[in-house]
Amino acid sequence: xxxxxxxxxxxxxxxxxxxxxxxxxxxxxxxxxxxxxxxxxxxxxxxxxxxxxxxxxxxxxxxxxxxxxxxxxxxxxxxxxxxxxxxxxxxxxxxxxxxxxxxxxxxxxxxxxxxxxxxxxxxxxxxxxxxxxxxxxxxxxxxxxxxxxxxxxxxxxxxxxxxxxxxxxxxxxxxxxxxxxxxxxxxxxxxxxxxxxxxxxxxxxxxxxxxxxxxxxxxxxxxxxxxxxxxxx
Amino acid sequence: xxxxxxxxxxxxxxxxxxxxxxxxxxxxxxxxxxxxxxxxxxxxxxxxxxxxxxxxxxxxxxxxxxxxxxxxxxxxxxxxxxxxxxxxxxxxxxxxxxxxxxxxxxxxxxxxxxxxxxxxxxxxxxxxxxxxxxxxxxxxxxxxxxxxxxxxxxxxxxxxxxxxxxxxxxxxxxxxxxxxxxxxxxxxxxxxxxxxxxxxxxxxxxxxxxxxxxxxxxxxxxxxxxxxxxxxxxxxxxxxxxxxxxxxxxxxxxxxxxxxxxxxxxxxxxxxxxxxxxxxxxxxxxxxxxxxxxxxxxxxxxxxxxxxxxxxxxxxxxxxxxxxxxxxxxxxxxxxxxxxxxxxxxxxxxxxxxxxxxxxxxxxxxxxxxxxxxxxxxxxxxxxxxxxxxxxxxxxxxxxxxxxxxxxxxxxxxxxxxxxxxxxxxxxxxxxxxxxxxxxxxxxxxxxxxxxxxxxxxxxxxxxxxxxxxxxxxxxxxxxxxxxxxxxxxxxxxxxxxxxxxxxxxxxxxxxxxxxxxxxxxxxxxxxxxxxxxxxxxxxxxxxxxxxxxxxxxxxxxxxxxxxxxxxxxxxxxxxxxxxxxxxxxxxxxxxxxxxxxxxxxxxxxxxxxxxxxxxxxxxxxxxxxxxxxxxxxxxxxxxxxxxxxxxxxxxxxxxxxxxxxxxxxxxxxxxxxxxxxxxxxxxxxxxxxxxxxxxxxxxxxxxxxxxxxxxxxxxxxxxxxxxxxxxxxxxxxxxxxxxxxxxxxxxxxxxx
Numbered sequence: 001x002x003x004x005x006x007x008x009x010x011x012x013x014x015x016x017x018x019x020x021x022x023x024x025x026x027x028x029x030x031x032x033x034x035x036x037x038x039x040x041x042x043x044x045x046x047x048x049x050x051x052x053x054x055x056x057x058x059x060x061x062x063x064x065x066x067x068x069x070x071x072x073x074x075x076x077x078x079x080x081x082x083x084x085x086x087x088x089x090x091x092x093x094x095x096x097x098x099x100x101x102x103x104x105x106x107x108x109x110x111x112x113x114x115x116x117x118x119x120x121x122x123x124x125x126x127x128x129x130x131x132x133x134x135x136x137x138x139x140x141x142x143x144x145x146x147x148x149x150x151x152x153x154x155x156x157x158x159x160x161x162x163x164x165x166x167x168x169x170x171x172x173x174x175x176x177x178x179x180x181x182x183x184x185x186x187x188x189x190x191x192x193x194x195x196x197x198x199x200x201x202x203x204x205x206x207x208x209x210x211x212x213x214x215x216x217x218x219x220x221x222x223x224x225x226x227x228x229x230x231x232x233x
Numbered sequence: 234x235x236x237x238x239x240x241x242x243x244x245x246x247x248x249x250x251x252x253x254x255x256x257x258x259x260x261x262x263x264x265x266x267x268x269x270x271x272x273x274x275x276x277x278x279x280x281x282x283x284x285x286x287x288x289x290x291x292x293x294x295x296x297x298x299x300x301x302x303x304x305x306x307x308x309x310x311x312x313x314x315x316x317x318x319x320x321x322x323x324x325x326x327x328x329x330x331x332x333x334x335x336x337x338x339x340x341x342x343x344x345x346x347x348x349x350x351x352x353x354x355x356x357x358x359x360x361x362x363x364x365x366x367x368x369x370x371x372x373x374x375x376x377x378x379x380x381x382x383x384x385x386x387x388x389x390x391x392x393x394x395x396x397x398x399x400x401x402x403x404x405x406x407x408x409x410x411x412x413x414x415x416x417x418x419x420x421x422x423x424x425x426x427x428x429x430x431x432x433x434x435x436x437x438x439x440x441x442x443x444x445x446x447x448x449x450x451x452x453x454x455x456x457x458x459x460x461x462x463x464x465x466x467x468x469x470x471x472x473x474x475x476x477x478x479x480x481x482x483x484x485x486x487x488x489x490x491x492x493x494x495x496x497x498x499x500x501x502x503x504x505x506x507x508x509x510x511x512x513x514x515x516x517x518x519x520x521x522x523x524x525x526x527x528x529x530x531x532x533x534x535x536x537x538x539x540x541x542x543x544x545x546x547x548x549x550x551x552x553x554x555x556x557x558x559x560x561x562x563x564x565x566x567x568x569x570x571x572x573x574x575x576x577x578x579x580x581x582x583x584x585x586x587x588x589x590x591x592x593x594x595x596x597x598x599x600x601x602x603x604x605x606x607x608x609x610x611x612x613x614x615x616x617x618x619x620x621x622x623x624x625x626x627x628x629x630x631x632x633x634x635x636x637x638x639x640x641x642x643x644x645x646x647x648x649x650x651x652x653x654x655x656x657x658x659x660x661x662x663x664x665x666x667x668x669x670x671x672x673x674x675x676x677x678x679x680x681x682x683x684x685x686x687x688x689x690x691x692x693x694x695x696x697x698x699x700x701x702x703x704x705x706x707x708x709x710x711x712x713x714x715x716x717x718x719x720x721x722x723x724x725x726x727x728x729x730x731x732x733x734x735x736x737x738x739x740x741x742x743x744x745x746x747x748x749x750x751x752x753x754x755x756x757x758x759x760x761x762x763x764x765x766x767x768x769x770x771x772x773x774x775x776x777x778x779x780x781x782x783x784x785x786x787x788x789x790x791x792x793x794x795x796x797x798x799x800x801x802x803x804x805x806x807x808x809x810x811x812x813x814x815x816x817x818x819x820x821x822x823x824x825x826x827x828x829x830x831x832x833x834x835x836x837x838x839x840x841x842x843x844x845x846x847x848x849x850x851x852x853x854x855x856x857x858x859x860x861x862x863x864x865x866x867x868x869x870x871x872x873x874x875x876x877x878x879x880x881x882x883x884x885x886x887x888x889x890x891x892x893x894x895x896x897x898x899x900x901x902x903x904x905x906x907x908x909x910x911x912x913x914x915x916x917x918x919x920x921x922x923x924x925x926x927x928x929x930x931x932x933x934x935x936x937x938x939x940x941x942x943x944x945x946x947x948x949x950x951x952x953x954x955x956x957x958x959x960x961x962x963x964x965x966x967x968x969x970x971x972x973x974x975x976x977x978x979x980x981x982x983x984x985x986x
Contacts, residue, residue: 054396
C-alpha cells in the first residue's frame with residue numbers, strides 16, 4: 001500500500017507530504033520521479049504543491065506533459081486514488097483529470113495564511129475522518145487558486161455533490177467575505193467523476209501535527225492510509 | 234607562456250583603470266602583481282576583486298575587532314556563511330547579505346536575486362536552507378516611488394522565496410525618508426547541516442577537475458559588484474548591471490547540490506555571487522593555497538560570442554563552481570543532468586598559485602591568485618565625529634508639551650508603518666512550507682522545530698530574528714548598534730530561546746567621508762561589546778557602503794540577524810496574550826528614554842535626542858531572569874519592548890491575542906509620555922496565570938531584576954492607568970483595525986503618512 005509522491009522539477013511540498021504520510025499517519029510512501037512511467041506497486045498517487053517547472057507558461061501547464069502524467073491519468077481512470085494539493089490541483093485541471101481552471105487570485109497577490117474550510121462531503125478516502133459540515137483549518141499558499149469553470153460545469157459539480165471543501169468562516173458560514181481568492185462558489189477542492197480523485201488548493205499537510213496547529217489535517221492522510229489498508233486487507 | 238593581447242580589446246592604461254574604479258595606486262599595485270600592464274580581462278578582474286563590495290577594503294581594519302569565537306561556534310567568518318552548534322551533531326548555518334543598489338534600480342529582480350544569492354551562500358556549505366528573513370528600509374509611503382519600491386521588493390522576495398520552497402519566516406520593515414534615494418534590502422538565510430558534513434570553498438588537490446554547474450552564463454550583471462561600490466548620481470541608467478533571477482533553476486540547484494553533497498564526490502564548492510566566476514575561482518584557490526587554470530571555451534554560455542571578459546565578470550545567477558575528486562566527474566555530471574542543469578569540467582587545480590585563463594588556444598589572463606584575493610588594498614580611512622551630532626543629541630524631550638489625548642497618540646503609533654502590522658508583507662510570503670514553522674511572522678522571533686536527517690523532531694527549536702533601529706544609530710552609532718544586538722537577543726529570549734550567534738549586515742554611506750567612517754567604526758564597537766556581553770559571537774556578515782545619493786547618506790544601518798536555540802524542554806513562547814485573567818508583568822525598568830523614539834518622530838516630528846541608555850550587564854541579567862522563569866513553564870506570553878515602548882507592546886500583545894487588558898502603572902516620577910512610550914531597553918511584558926503568581930514572584934525576585942505586576946488580560950478594551958488615573962482607553966477592535974490595515978490602506982489610498 002505504498003503511496004507515490006510525484007516529484008516534478010520545482011515541486012516543493014513533496015517532502016512535507018512524505019513526512020506526514022509516513023511519520024504522522026504511519027503509511028508507506030515513496031517519491032516518483034516525473035520522468036518515470038512505472039506505477040507498479042503504487043496504491044495511490046499524490047501530486048504535491050510547489051512550482052512545477054517554475055509555473056512557467058501557466059501553473060501546471062508544463063507538468064501536464066511530463067512523462068509520468070499519462071500514467072497518472074490512466075491510474076485515476078482505473079478508479080484508484082489520486083490527490084493533487086495546490087500545484088498538484090493545478091496540474092490536475094491542466095491535465096483534464098478535473099474540470100475547470102485555477103486562475104490568478106482576485107487581488108492579484110500571493111496569499112499565505114491559515115484558512116478555515118467547511119468539509120462538504122465525507123464519503124471519500126480523504127474526508128472520511130471528518131464530520132459533514134465540520135470546519136477545519138488547512139493553510140493556503142498560492143497566487144493562482146481562484147477556481148473558475150463554466151456555469152454548466154459549476155452546476156454539474158454542485159448537483160453531483162463533487163465540491164469537497166469550501167472556504168468558510170470559523171462558524172462554517174460561506175460568503176464572499178470568507179473567500180480568500182475569488183473562487184467560484186468558494187470552492188477550495190473538488191472530486192473527479194468518482195470520489196477517488198480529489199484536487200484542493202489548501203494544504204492539509206501543513207496542519208497535521210500538534211506543533212503546527214490543531215492538527216486538523218492529519219485525518220486527511222489517516223483516512224487515505226486507512227482506506228488503502230482496508231482495500232489491501 | 235606569454236599572455237595574449239587581443240587587438241580588438243581596448244588598450245589598458247591607468248586612465249582606463251580609473252574608469253573601472255581603480256585608484257592610481259591600486260592600478261600601480263595591479264601592474265606590479267602581474268609584472269606588466271594587465272590585459273583588458275585582467276583589468277576587469279582586478280576591478281571587481283578590489284571593489285569595496287568584494288574586498289572590504291575600507292571596513293576590514295574595523296571588522297577584525299568583532300568577537301567571533303565561542304564554544305557554540307562551529308565555523309566563524311571567512312567562508313560563505315558561519316555556523317553555530319544546535320545539538321545532535323547539527324549546526325545552523327546562516328548569513329545576511331545586502332542587495333541594496335540592485336533593488337533600488339530594479340526592485341523585483343534586485344530583491345529576488347538578493348534572496349537567491351544568500352540561499353546559495355548557505356547551501357554551498359552543505360546546509361539545506363530552512364528559513365529566509367529580510368530586513369527592509371524605504372522612504373515614507375507617502376511618496377509614489379517608495380510605494381513602488383516597497384511593493385515590488387516584496388513581490389521579488391515573495392516570488393523567489395515561495396518558488397524555491399524555503400519559508401520566509403521573519404524580518405522587519407522600517408520607513409524613513411532618509412531612505413528615499415537608497416532603499417535597503419538585506420536578506421538572511423538559515424540552513425541546517427551536520428557539523429561533520431560542512432563543505433568549504435576550497436580548490437584542494439592539485440590536478441583535480443574544476444567543474445562549473447548550474448545555469449548558463451549570460452551577459453547579465455556585468456560589473457554589478459563595481460556598481461554596488463559607488464554612489465548613485467542623477468538620472469543614471471544602471472539597469473543592465475542588475476542580474477535576473479530564476480527561482481526555478483535555484484530550486485533545481487538546491488536539490489542537485491543536496492544530492493551531490495550526500496555523497497563523496499567533491500573537495501570544495503562555492504557559489505558564483507558577486508563577481509561570479511572571478512571571485513569563486515580566486516577565493517577557492519586562495520583559501521587552499523593553490524592555483525586554478527580554466528579553459529573558458531568550455532564554460533556553458535547562454536549567448537553566442539561571449540568574450541573572456543564577459544564570462545569572468547558576468548553575474549548570471551544560479552551557478553556554482555566546484556572541485557571534484559579525480560574520477561568523480563561523471564558522477565557529478567549525472568546528478569546535475571538528472572536535474573536538467575549544466576555541468577562541465579572547465580579546468581583544473583594547479584600548484585603554481587596562478588589564475589590562468591585560456592580561450593581559443595591563447596592564455597588571456599595570468600594573475601597570482603593570493604595577492605589578487607588577499608593583498609587587495611586596505612584603507613584606514615580618516616574618521617571624524619559628524620558636526621551635526623552635538624545639536625541633535627542636545628535636544629531635551631522634556632522641552633515638549635505632553636499630549637492631551639493619549640488614545641490618539643497610541644493609535645497614531647499603531648498606524649505608523651514602521652510599527653504597524655506587516656501582515657500585508659508576510660501574507661505574500663510562503664512562511665509554512667517545509668512544515669517546521671511553529672511561530673510564524675508577527676511575533677518577536679520566528680521559531681522553527683528542528684528535525685534530524687530522518688525527519689524526526691529533536692525536541693529543540695530554532696529561533697531567529699533581525700533588527701536595527703537606524704535612528705538610534707544615527708544619534709549614537711555605538712549605542713544604536715549595541716541596542717540592535719540587544720533587541721535581537723530580547724526577541725530570541727521572548728520566544729523562549731537563548732542567543733547563539735549573529736550575522737551582521739553593515740549598511741552605510743560613502744566611507745570616503747570621515748563622518749561615515751566614524752559611524753562605521755563606532756557601530757562595530759557597539760556590536761562587539763553587545764555580542765560579548767550577550768554571548769552571541771559574530772559568525773558571518775556583509776558590508777554595504779556607498780548607500781548614498783548626491784552626497785546624502787542613509788542613517789547608519791548595521792542590521793543584525795540573530796539565531797537562538799529553544800531547548801531544555803521549553804516550548805516556543807509567543808507575544809500574544811492568551812487567557813482572560815492572566816497576570817501581566819513588566820520585567821525591567823522604565824527610564825526617561827524618549828530620545829530618538831518612534832513617539833518623538835511620529836507625534837512631534839523630531840528625530841533628536843540621545844538614544845536609550847543601554848546597560849549590557851543589566852540586559853544580560855534580564856534575559857537570564859526571563860529564561861529562568863520560562864524554565865518553570867509558567868510563562869504564557871512574552872513580548873519585548875521596543876519601538877513605541879510599553880503602550881505599543883501591550884497593544885500588540887492584546888491585538889495578537891484578540892483579548893484586551895487592564896493595567897495600572899506607577900509613574901515613579903516620569904512623565905506620562907515617558908511611562909507609555911519610552912524605549913528603554915532590557916524590558917519585557919509577560920503573562921502568567923494567577924495560579925503561578927507565587928512561582929513568578931519568587932523566581933524573578935531571586936534573579937534580582939526589577940519587575941512589577943501591571944494588571945490583567947481582560948475584556949475588549951486596551952486600558953492603561955498611570956498612578957491610578959485612566960490614561961489610555963481604546964477599543965481593542967479599533968486598535969486592531971488601525972494596526973492591521975494601516976499599510977494596506979496607505980498603499981491602496983495612494984497617500985497617507
